[in-house]
Amino acid sequence: MVSLFCKQCHKQFFAYPSHKRQYCRNLCANIARREHRKKLVCLNCGNIVEYNPSHRTKLAYCSKICQYSHMKLNNSPAWKGGIRIITQPNGNQHLHWATGYSQTKYKGHPYGHLIYKSRARILIECHIERLLKRTEIVWHLNGDTLDDRLQNLYLFPSIAAKNKAIFGFHYDMPTKSNIP
Ligand SMILES: [Zn+2]
Ligand SMILES: [Zn+2]
Secondary structure, eight states: OEEEEOTTTOOEEEEOGGGOOOSSSHHHHHHHHHHTOEEEEOTTTOOEEEEOGGGOOSSOOSSHHHHHHHSSGGGSTTOOTTEEEOOOTTOOOOSBTTBSOEEEEOTTOTTOTTOEEEHHHHHHHHHHTSOOOTTOEEEETTSOTTOOOGGGEEEESSHHHHHHHHTSTTOOOOOSOOOO
């Protein structure tokens, strides 16, 4: 047994040197460990969060509710800019109703808040400042469905008008955009 001094309360205590004790009792060790804790501010609400440095956290939240309400859109590491390009497994990006079109989320859209929608339709709606009807069809002139420039888009008033222009007997494919 050797005589030692507690690091926390500076009292004298006796212990075996092989035990390598630094504190007189568990309570002193716990208090000392708590003082090593680091502090971060909650990214959502501003509360102070304590954490152990061995946890190596970068993002601090006081609760799961704060985390889920903050890690949205561009705060999330999985956020890819709001554009979702669906491709078939064989790499095709052709005119299939669910593949090859660029989609994006638009906050506060009347047809659905934060739901993926066709980027071309949203761009046209922003440009002509009215909502597109569900029957109106957007056509990509150069065939590249990911090319959402306004010069490349053609707006048909209905499916029938689109079919008549593209598949009809006296078809005339549009070559120039009709968006003002
Ligand atoms: Zn002590
Ligand atoms: Zn919080």
